[in-house]
Amino acid sequence: MKPILNSFDEAVQDIQDGATILVGGFGLVGIPENLIIAIRDKGVKDLTVISNNCGVDEWGLGLLLKNKQIKKMVGSYVGENKEFERQVLSGELEVELIPQGTLAERIRAGGAGIPAFYTPAGVGTPIAEDKEVRNFNGKDYLLEPAIKADFSLVRALKGDVMGNLVYNKTARNFNPMIAAAGNVTIAEVEELVEVGELDPDHIHTPSIYVQKVIVGEQQKKIERLTTR
DSSP states (O other): OOOBOSOHHHHTTTOOTTOEEEEOOBTTBTOOHHHHHHHHHHTOOSEEEESSSOOBTTBTTHHHHHTTOEEEEEESOOTTOHHHHHHHHTTOSEEEEOOHHHHHHHHHHHHHTOOEEEESTTTTSGGGTTSOEEEETTEEEEEEEOOOEEEEEEEEEEEETTOOEEOOGGGGTTHHHHHHSEEEEEEEEEEEEOTTSSOGGGOSBOGGGOOEEEEOOOOOOOSSOOOO
16 A cells, blocks of 8 residues: 555655756646645745646646746746746746647656657757757657656546546646656545445556555636637
């Protein structure tokens, strides 16, 4: 069995100033809401956060941004956060923008033990600066390094006491690859079940990648509500 934690404060107690953290989710879908709030409340700073995006103002990773706990943000999309824009323009926040497919593959490579890979995305653009370019079959490719982190924070619909995880539909997004790429992976689950209750064919993240599990209720806020 994996440690089943009793509080979110306990879940993030080992995260210290200067840590590098991978955070699951896409927009506000599938984000580990309560773990993010616990990091905000803990007050750790100078964090490097790697995630598809940085939440929105007042929610998700936007809470850490507002609290000025993030030193560097690595992601692929940042268009929903005005505070993000303000901090970038004022020089308060370091940003590394990565094409979304490249970001996903760099994280996947980190979890798979692959140190780097070649991709055509970004050739001939500022993304290619200071990176190795190699030609394969008449086409140029960039060498991109794998991404790993001190901690990975993910959210799942269900988890069992061994740490096997199942994600809900599009909440699956970046979570499985992020779960594999952290030295310590903390899983926030909506429902905890016993071993054997999850269909083995439906498990998205095997327990070998998960070190800690905690149950939490999510608000599941909508990033942008559109009505007709």
